[in-house]
Amino acid sequence: MTKFQASVLELVSKVPKGKVTTYKELARALGRPQAWRAIANALAKNPSPMRIPCHRVIRSDGKVGGYKLGGKRKTELLFGEGVTIKKGKIDREKFFTKL
Numbered sequence: 001m002t003k004f005q006a007s008v009l010e011l012v013s014k015v016p017k018g019k020v021t022t023y024k025e026l027a028r029a030l031g032r033p034q035a036w037r038a039i040a041n042a043l044a045k046n047p048s049p050m051r052i053p054c055h056r057v058i059r060s061d062g063k064v065g066g067y068k069l070g071g072k073r074k075t076e077l078l079f080g081e082g083v084t085i086k087k088g089k090i091d092r093e094k095f096f097t098k099l
Helices: 003-012 023-029 036-044 071-080
Strands: none
Touching (some): 003 023, 003 036, 023 036
């Protein structure tokens, strides 16, 4: 694992249960605002997706986005934490957390 990937996973670990952040917000918080695709790639390599909550990272448009264990599982995990999804989107006003 690269230093960048480790920093992404460490930051994702700070997203509280029942909240979400975006790939773009993670990139901004890491000081690399254009690196949102690299963030997604780092999350795809998460060695422990149930311990490191990469399911709490969504697209900037509010859509759930991808997940190592599948979109359906990501939706289930978010729902289990109280995050609601309506018409395929998460209410960013209610559930977003800035890092």
